[in-house]
Amino acid sequence: MSAERTKLDEHGPVVVVGAGQAGALLSIYLARHGHDVKVYESRPDLRRVDIDAGRSINLALATRGIVPLIDVGVIDRVDAITIPMRGRMVHAIGEATPQLQRYGSKEHEVIHSVSRTDLNAILLDAAEATGRVTIEFDVALNKVDFDTSLLHLRDAGGDERTAPFGVVFGADGAGSRVRKAIAEAGSGSYETEWLDHDYKELTLAPADDGSHRLDPHALHIWPRGELMVIALANPEGDFTVTLFAPKKTFAALGSTEAINEFFAEQFADFAALVPDLAEQFMENPTGPLGTLRATGWSHQDRAVIVGDAAHAIVPFHGQGMNAAMESVRSLDRHLRDSPGDLATAFANYEAERKPNVDAIADMALGNYIEMRSGVIDEDYVARRAMALDLEQRHPGQLSPRYNMVMFSTMPYADAQQRAAAQAELIGRALSDPELDIDALIAELPDLPNLDPLADPKALSV
Numbered sequence: 001m002s003a004e005r006t007k008l009d010e011h012g013p014v015v016v017v018g019a020g021q022a023g024a025l026l027s028i029y030l031a032r033h034g035h036d037v038k039v040y041e042s043r044p045d046l047r048r049v050d051i052d053a054g055r056s057i058n059l060a061l062a063t064r065g066i067v068p069l070i071d072v073g074v075i076d077r078v079d080a081i082t083i084p085m086r087g088r089m090v091h092a093i094g095e096a097t098p099q100l101q102r103y104g105s106k107e108h109e110v111i112h113s114v115s116r117t118d119l120n121a122i123l124l125d126a127a128e129a130t131g132r133v134t135i136e137f138d139v140a141l142n143k144v145d146f147d148t149s150l151l152h153l154r155d156a157g158g159d160e161r162t163a164p165f166g167v168v169f170g171a172d173g174a175g176s177r178v179r180k181a182i183a184e185a186g187s188g189s190y191e192t193e194w195l196d197h198d199y200k201e202l203t204l205a206p207a208d209d210g211s212h213r214l215d216p217h218a219l220h221i222w223p224r225g226e227l228m229v230i231a232l233a234n235p236e237g238d239f240t241v242t243l244f245a246p247k248k249t250f251a252a253l254g255s256t257e258a259i260n261e262f263f264a265e266q267f268a269d270f271a272a273l274v275p276d277l278a279e280q281f282m283e284n285p286t287g288p289l290g291t292l293r294a295t296g297w298s299h300q301d302r303a304v305i306v307g308d309a310a311h312a313i314v315p316f317h318g319q320g321m322n323a324a325m326e327s328v329r330s331l332d333r334h335l336r337d338s339p340g341d342l343a344t345a346f347a348n349y350e351a352e353r354k355p356n357v358d359a360i361a362d363m364a365l366g367n368y369i370e371m372r373s374g375v376i377d378e379d380y381v382a383r384r385a386m387a388l389d390l391e392q393r394h395p396g397q398l399s400p401r402y403n404m405v406m407f408s409t410m411p412y413a414d415a416q417q418r419a420a421a422q423a424e425l426i427g428r429a430l431s432d433p434e435l436d437i438d439a440l441i442a443e444l445p446d447l448p449n450l451d452p453l454a455d456p457k458a459l460s461v
């Protein structure tokens with residue numbers, strides 16, 4: 001790694017657009033390069049204004065997101081607000097007792113429920129604490145003008161102004177204006193594949209004594225074929241619940257009667273816990289789900305995109321934010337590796353990340369099927385049991401796909417390829433009991449380090 005100072009501010013101010021997880025994290029990394037960083041965020045400061053209208057919305061945090069949080073020194077604060085989940089609690093229809101499917105047998109194989117708002121607040125505090133990051137809230141980017149090196153901004157009151165930039169980092173989410181500017185400058189292109197399913201978030205309130213109504217240390221799933229409900233616990237005793245369903249199902253749920261009937265039929269045990277279900281359903285927004293595939297993530301040495309702006313994915317592997325933060329770390333590494341040449345750093349960053357984010361985009365789509373129907377399918381359960389069993393016997397050769405994605409930092413594309421090879425062998429072994437599966441697994445190349453968190457000190461930048 002070179003000790004040369006990154007030439008980030010060669011052409012003018014260093015700007016990050018968007019202060020979500022990717023933008024806030026990136027501004028901390030950029031401040032470490034020794035430059036002042038200006039951040040524009042279109043929404044109000046979530047540390048001061050309740051932007052989720054009183055609901056607490058949470059995400060699953062896993063190893064790829066934890067590593068950068070260790071890097072930038074906020075992991076202890078984040079640790080204090082997370083709830084570990086050790087497996088999926090499957091609420092099959094008509095079964096009185098839900099079944100826990102553990103994610104793995106190792107202690108570190110847990111994922112963590114974390115409030116989106118609280119995590120963001122920690123990152124924003126840490127960014128400001130660098131003394132180099134200035135964040136302007138309620139200021140939206142409208143347009144990037146590369147010829148004049150001006151950003152066209154609009155504040156919450158509708159007033160427009162311009163601000164100079166040297167290099168602009170687009171961390172402005174799935175609808176990124178920076179991505180649009182890169183495409184308009186002829187350097188990139190993108191498209192979104194929309195799913196035929198939407199989602200809606202609901203809240204399962206705490207019990208009267210403030211405790212959780214379900215086991216907080218599991219990710220609850222009600223798999224129903226085309227439909228699925230999931231629930232993740234919050235430290236306050238409530239759960240954030242998400243219904244995923246075809247658009248036509250949402251369209252049919254236009255009245256209190258229809259909503260109550262639907263939940264009573266499909267999710268009776270869950271519905272019994274939420275007296276104001278229909279009211280919440282009517283009040284809360286319905287969101288679309290899509291996969292954004294972009295190529296050409298940068299324009300010369302002037303602009304680059306990161307996080308959902310470059311690779312928004314469907315949420316079924318719980319990896320969008322984790323991937324976004326892993327991409328931020330990768331971008332930082334490439335900036336340090338090519339300090340005198342931003343265009344090269346940006347190109348190398350995309351070359352490294354693009355095949356991997358394409359892989360997680362595909363695996364996330366595949367995991368929807370697994371979650372909403374696979375987990376109660378006999379073949380899936382047998383395959384999963386065999387994978388976990390083989391992992392015990394060949395820990396350096398086999399790890400289930402879910403575990404490689406969630407608990408390691410091996411490149412997503414490698415995890416995808418490896419999982420396909422393993423699935424093929426397990427499929428053969430299940431249909432042919434005579435097959436010497438142990439001999440075949442032993443021939444697989446060694447897996448990389450599957451527990452990068454075992455020695456967090458080794459991760460520090």
Ligand SMILES: Cc1cc2nc3c(=O)[nH]c(=O)nc-3n(C[C@H](O)[C@H](O)[C@H](O)COP(=O)(O)OP(=O)(O)OC[C@H]3O[C@@H](n4cnc5c(N)ncnc54)[C@H](O)[C@@H]3O)c2cc1C
Nearest residue numbers: 018020021022042060140141173307308318319320321322
């Ligand atoms: C239902 C659901 C569940 C999910 N669950 C998980 C999960 O369990 N685990 C996981 O890892 N991921 C999950 N994700 C994905 C995760 O939310 C995203 O991948 C992650 O938030 C991306 O972070 P980001 O910073 O790139 O983008 P965002 O969080 O979208 O942040 C972009 C920021 O830019 C701002 N902005 C936008 N446009 C402008 C503009 N023009 N000017 C200025 N500012 C602008 C926005 O206000 C926002 O603050 C889930 C997503 C959904 C929809």
